[in-house]
Every structure is written in structure tokens, then in C-alpha cells.
Amino acid sequence: MKSTTLSVGAPIEARCTKCRKNTGHIIVTMAEKDPVKVQCNKCNRQHKYRPPITAKKPAGRQTADPKVAERKEWAVLRPGMNSAEATNYSMTAAYKVQALVNHPVFGLGLVQRVAGPQKVEILFEDGKKTMRCK
Structure with a gap:
């Protein structure tokens, strides 16, 4: 043009x-x-007139896809999990770090951290999800 x-x-x-x-x-x-x-x-x-803006190149190395890293972390942690010890997920329940949770859609998960008031971050096989809790 x-x-x-x-x-x-x-x-x-x-x-x-x-x-x-x-x-x-x-x-x-x-x-x-x-x-x-x-x-x-x-x-x-x-x-x-303003000249067109060109796309910026990312600085340094490209970081790996976070989903891939989460799946690798899941693969390492999964053998140590006992699904019989997992509690069924409920938005009205309180969770602690390292607690096992059984979600009806996402399956077995491990609480990674408390992400704020009424939120926890849970690692599932598909990756980390922020879930609501008490």
C-alpha cells in the first residue's frame, strides 16, 4: 500500500x-x-498522520506454555495422590493447601494456594483453575 x-x-x-x-x-x-x-x-x-506501529518482538527467550508446565507438574504429583482421601468440591467448603479435591467436571485436584478471600487455586489434570470457596 x-x-x-x-x-x-x-x-x-x-x-x-x-x-x-x-x-x-x-x-x-x-x-x-x-x-x-x-x-x-x-x-x-x-x-x-501517525506512522503505523510495528509489533514488538518479545524480549529474551520465549517462555514455555504455562499449561504444559502445569500438566508436567500434575504428572509428577499424581502418583502420590489417593483419590479415596479426596473431599468432594463445594463452593461453601473451606480448603487448605495440599488438600485433595474431587470436582464433578475437572476430576481429582490438589489445592496449590489460597488465592484470596473465597478463592483457591487447584491443580487439575487440565491445568490450574481458580475456584470459589468459603
Whole structure:
């Protein structure tokens, strides 16, 4: 969409202040070689030219998918769990860290931490879930 010579009426890629996205624009006014005012092709709003924003590269190494790490943690902890000792999950019950819970949908889980008032974080086979409690 870039034009080699910029002039009034030429298409240009710019950041729209209303759409908040990089969209196609038409140059409305120029100052020497730089566009000053543009009109968005999507919302038809005229605004000051803002160059398009490029996606930022993540700094450093990519972190692993947290779900994969949670499943690995589950695989390590599962052999030591006795499902007969698990209590059935209830939103009105109070739970302590390391307590075994049997949930009707998610299955067997281990309370990892108390996440705040009336919330616990439980590790299930599918991953960690924040659940309501007393």
C-alpha cells in the first residue's frame, strides 16, 4: 500500500486514532515531503498522520506454555495422590493447601494456594483453575 512518491490523494498506511489500528489512509495535506493530515479508509475520519506501529518482538527467550508446565507438574504429583482421601468440591467448603479435591467436571485436584478471600487455586489434570470457596 506504500507509494514511492507521496502526494495529496495517495494511499498510505497509518495508525488511525479512532480505529486504534494500522489501516489504509488517503493523504489529505502535505508539508514538504511528509504527510500532515490523512483520512482513514475504514471510518472516514481525518486526523494527524501517525506512522503505523510495528509489533514488538518479545524480549529474551520465549517462555514455555504455562499449561504444559502445569500438566508436567500434575504428572509428577499424581502418583502420590489417593483419590479415596479426596473431599468432594463445594463452593461453601473451606480448603487448605495440599488438600485433595474431587470436582464433578475437572476430576481429582490438589489445592496449590489460597488465592484470596473465597478463592483457591487447584491443580487439575487440565491445568490450574481458580475456584470459589468459603
